[in-house]
Amino acid sequence: MDVDLLVVADHELDPDMWTELRREATRIDIRRGDADDPFRAVIRLDRAGEFPVDVLVGRFSWQRDVIRRAKAVEIGGTKVPVVEAADLILLKLFAGGTQDLWDVRRLLDVVASREAVAREVDTRVEALPRDSRDYWERLRRGDTT
DSSP: OOEEEEEOOSGGGOGGGGHHHHHTTEEEEEEEOOTTSSSSEEEEEEETTSOOEEEEEOOSHHHHHHHHHOEEEEETTEEEEEOOHHHHHHHHHHHOOHHHHHHHHHHHHHSTTHHHHHHHHHHHGGGSOHHHHHHHHHHHHTOOO
């Protein structure tokens, strides 16, 4: 289990931003992506005895829209913005890894209204690259290969 946070600002890439967490014995690994990577960077925050946190630094306006649509949910006494199911599917399609695509199929299997969520994805998927859209089209047809 881990926690993923999506941001679209660049200041997270400044190593000085993480100084306080380093003082608290948190290991911070900033991995910058190249132009072909789905994210500008992934920053792994890891502290002994706790679940790791990945900060995904987005680079596209559609990712900003995903954040705007997120709803506040109380988790452990703290309100945290959580993306909608359709937006989580977009993020997973965009990441495009084997596990991500498996996650999309499983998420569709467990959402309360599969078709409503799928229609939401249909209205937003054009913002994604061709390979992400192609996978979504195959999934909608029932072809999960």
